[in-house]
Amino acid sequence: MAELVTEAIPREAVIRAQQRRRRLIYTAAGIVAFALLVWWILGKMSLRSFWLQSLNGLSFGAVLFFLASGFTLIFGLMRITNLAHGGFYLVGGYMGFSVMKWTGNFALALFAAALGITVVGLFTERILLRPIRGLEKPEVLLTIGLTFVLGDLSLAVWGGDPTPVPVPGFLQGPLRIGDFAYPRYRLFVLVCAIVVAIVLFYIERRTRLGAIVRAGVDDRETVAALGINIKAVFTGVFMFGAFLAGFAGVIGGGFLTLLPGQDFEILLFGLVVVILGGLGSLPGAVLGAVMVGLIDSFAKALVPELSFFTLFAPMALVLVLRPQGLLGKEE
Amino acid sequence: MRLLSLTARVKLGLLVAAIGIGIAAPYLFGSFIVGLLSLALIAGLFAMSIDLLAGYAGLVTLGQAGISATAAYGVGYMANKVGAGIPAQVLVGIAAGLVASAIFAAMAMRTGGVYFIMITLAQGMIVWGLSIRLYKITGAENGLTGIERPSAISEYWQYYYFVLAVVLVCSFLLFIAVRSPFGSSIKGIRESESRMRMLGYNPALQKVYVFMVSGFFASVAGILLVYLNGFISPFAAYISASAIGVLEAILGGIGTLIGPMIGAFIIVYIQNIVSTNLERWPTLLGLIFIVVILFARQGLVGAVSTGWHRWLERRERVGPGDSAGDVADRPGDLSLESSEPR
Numbered sequence: 001m002a003e004l005v006t007e008a009i010p011r012e013a014v015i016r017a018q019q020r021r022r023r024l025i026y027t028a029a030g031i032v033a034f035a036l037l038v039w040w041i042l043g044k045m046s047l048r049s050f051w052l053q054s055l056n057g058l059s060f061g062a063v064l065f066f067l068a069s070g071f072t073l074i075f076g077l078m079r080i081t082n083l084a085h086g087g088f089y090l091v092g093g094y095m096g097f098s099v100m101k102w103t104g105n106f107a108l109a110l111f112a113a114a115l116g117i118t119v120v121g122l123f124t125e126r127i128l129l130r131p132i133r134g135l136e137k138p139e140v141l142l143t144i145g146l147t148f149v150l151g152d153l154s155l156a157v158w159g160g161d162p163t164p165v166p167v168p169g170f171l172q173g174p175l176r177i178g179d180f181a182y183p184r185y186r187l188f189v190l191v192c193a194i195v196v197a198i199v200l201f202y203i204e205r206r207t208r209l210g211a212i213v214r215a216g217v218d219d220r221e222t223v224a225a226l227g228i229n230i231k232a233v234f235t236g237v238f239m240f241g242a243f244l245a246g247f248a249g250v251i252g253g254g255f256l257t258l259l260p261g262q263d264f265e266i267l268l269f270g271l272v273v274v275i276l277g278g279l280g281s282l283p284g285a286v287l288g289a290v291m292v293g294l295i296d297s298f299a300k301a302l303v304p305e306l307s308f309f310t311l312f313a314p315m316a317l318v319l320v321l322r323p324q325g326l327l328g329k330e331e
Numbered sequence: 332m333r334l335l336s337l338t339a340r341v342k343l344g345l346l347v348a349a350i351g352i353g354i355a356a357p358y359l360f361g362s363f364i365v366g367l368l369s370l371a372l373i374a375g376l377f378a379m380s381i382d383l384l385a386g387y388a389g390l391v392t393l394g395q396a397g398i399s400a401t402a403a404y405g406v407g408y409m410a411n412k413v414g415a416g417i418p419a420q421v422l423v424g425i426a427a428g429l430v431a432s433a434i435f436a437a438m439a440m441r442t443g444g445v446y447f448i449m450i451t452l453a454q455g456m457i458v459w460g461l462s463i464r465l466y467k468i469t470g471a472e473n474g475l476t477g478i479e480r481p482s483a484i485s486e487y488w489q490y491y492y493f494v495l496a497v498v499l500v501c502s503f504l505l506f507i508a509v510r511s512p513f514g515s516s517i518k519g520i521r522e523s524e525s526r527m528r529m530l531g532y533n534p535a536l537q538k539v540y541v542f543m544v545s546g547f548f549a550s551v552a553g554i555l556l557v558y559l560n561g562f563i564s565p566f567a568a569y570i571s572a573s574a575i576g577v578l579e580a581i582l583g584g585i586g587t588l589i590g591p592m593i594g595a596f597i598i599v600y601i602q603n604i605v606s607t608n609l610e611r612w613p614t615l616l617g618l619i620f621i622v623v624i625l626f627a628r629q630g631l632v633g634a635v636s637t638g639w640h641r642w643l644e645r646r647e648r649v650g651p652g653d654s655a656g657d658v659a660d661r662p663g664d665l666s667l668e669s670s671e672p673r
Binding site: 319 | 391449460571577624
């Protein structure tokens with residue numbers, strides 16, 4: 001509040017009106033820019049490939065949502081930036097691959113891998129992060145070190161070849177509606193993400209657990225003072241975030257294939273999602289994931305050489321205009 | 332009346348000894364070791380540039396390799412694709428590095444803490460991604476090869492002396508920078524942004540300045556490295572390159588200038604000598620990372636300095652200038668957080 005000392009303090013209402021006006025202008029500018037972008041894209045490609053790319057982008061965005069929602073949940077509550085999330089994704093995917101190979105049961109693979117990563121998350125939170133709890137920068141750097149270990153060990157166990165997670169028969173092949181065909185698996189991923197998003201929103205907004213987590217985000221000390229075991233909540237949330245990352249690994253491994261180095265690559269996408277959407281915000285994770293998925297998909301189709309730059313530009317724009325992210329809370 | 336305190340004399344003596352060994356090295360060791368020494372000196376300069384941000388300004392970056400790689404690609408592009416002379420190569424390299432740091436800084440200037448780490452990590456990875464995709468400029472995964480040194484420093488030992496000289500000059504410049512008013516103001520950013528704002532500073536602008544200065548030295552390191560290796564590939568911008576630099580700075584002692592150099596020598600030694608028989612270098616690297624973060628955040632220089640001052644205090648005759656550590660060289664602590672959330 002240092003800057004307020006030197007200036008006259010504007011009235012609360014004036015500030016709020018200013019903020020509202022600014023938000024309106026930004027939203028309007030965003031919608032216009034979006035419409036122009038769609039118009040430009042439609043000039044470049046047929047309507048059919050437009051829908052195709054949109055679905056590709058949304059299904060990739062779905063995987064990013066699984067990843068980013070766990071990441072953002074952990075950050076929102078504990079202020080831990082878990083950069084090992086990419087490593088959790090990759091190892092989770094490989095675990096799912098192995099279970100799928102042994103049993104052939106996709107649902108089992110999905111949950112076994114996600115639970116496996118949950119255990120890794122428990123170990124990470126209890127053993128590695130607990131001694132440096134609250135030291136933000138050491139926490140971040142430790143999770144980077146952990147990612148190196150996870151990535152290298154999975155290279156040792158599963159080798160360096162691209163490994164797709166096998167998908168069950170009823171999800172293979174395209175789904176045809178009229179003369180439009182689209183891979184069933186990607187549609188399945190999309191539906192999964194929508195279901196998970198609804199469940200997450202419900203838990204966060206409507207349950208006692210969600211209330212505790214939301215209260216923990218705002219004021220950890222008071223929550224602890226109310227007799228809630230906040231440490232247990234921390235561990236639980238961290239494990240749940242890890243669960244989602246492992247889940248994302250298996251489900252994403254079904255169409256993105258698993259590769260050494262993908263831990264950091266998917267982490268990059270996940271980071272851009274939360275930087276765009278706003279760290280700690282669940283709606284922000286949805287918005288960011290949809291944006292990044294679509295941007296990536298259309299950029300790969302239209303300007304393949306610049307496909308990484310197209311991530312960079314919106315990130316730069318958001319950071320300059322709204323450093324806390326589109327739906328992030330101002331601090 | 333002594334001219335210098337005991338601490339200062341010991342420091343000076345160690346520094347002179349280190350430089351002496353540095354000058355004598357090509358007479359003592361073979362080409363392999365001298366090559367590694369060049370590599371370690373360059374890594375040290377790179378780690379120092381990270382420490383200027385992480386230790387002095389309190390802004391930990393995980394994207395510094397993106398800047399040094401951009402500079403190296405500038406050199407490689409001019410050498411390999413344009414066929415320009417050495418001066419043009421170096422100029423374009425430095426310019427590319429500075430432009431990259433300016434863009435990075437503009438994006439990150441309004442943030443700090445973990446946000447800063449995330450943004451710089453994303454920036455570095457985007458440089459990596461672009462260097463794979465923009466094959467007309469970067470040669471994609473194969474990178475750019477055949478980047479030759481000028482004939483006067485083409486021999487390995489000649490280049491070693493050149494690297495030694497450049498690194499010494501850069502270290503001296505950094506030494507002056509962190510003791511200048513500029514250095515004090517960036518330490519102010521680390522301690523408390525809101526107080527700096529009260530004093531009339533613009534923290535965002537200060538961050539851009541320190542980022543640019545740090546980016547300049549990272550660019551120099553990147554260019555030295557590309558002439559040492561003769562090639563540049565996307566891996567130079569990868570997260571592990573940035574993370575190793577951060578690890579070196581912390582291992583040696585963050586918030587000091589000599590620390591990152593010592594850390595770089597240790598890591599280069601482990602990577603190239605200890606782990607040649609060990610296939611799992613990234614695992615070892617990750618474990619070192621975790622152990623250092625958990626148990627040795629103060630770094631070697633920090634630990635030695637603490638021990639030294641304790642020893643001084645225990646001595647009977649404690650000179651007034653002796654027990655008080657040099658404020659400018661106070662080893663930082665990674666856990667130091669700015670008073671604002673971010």
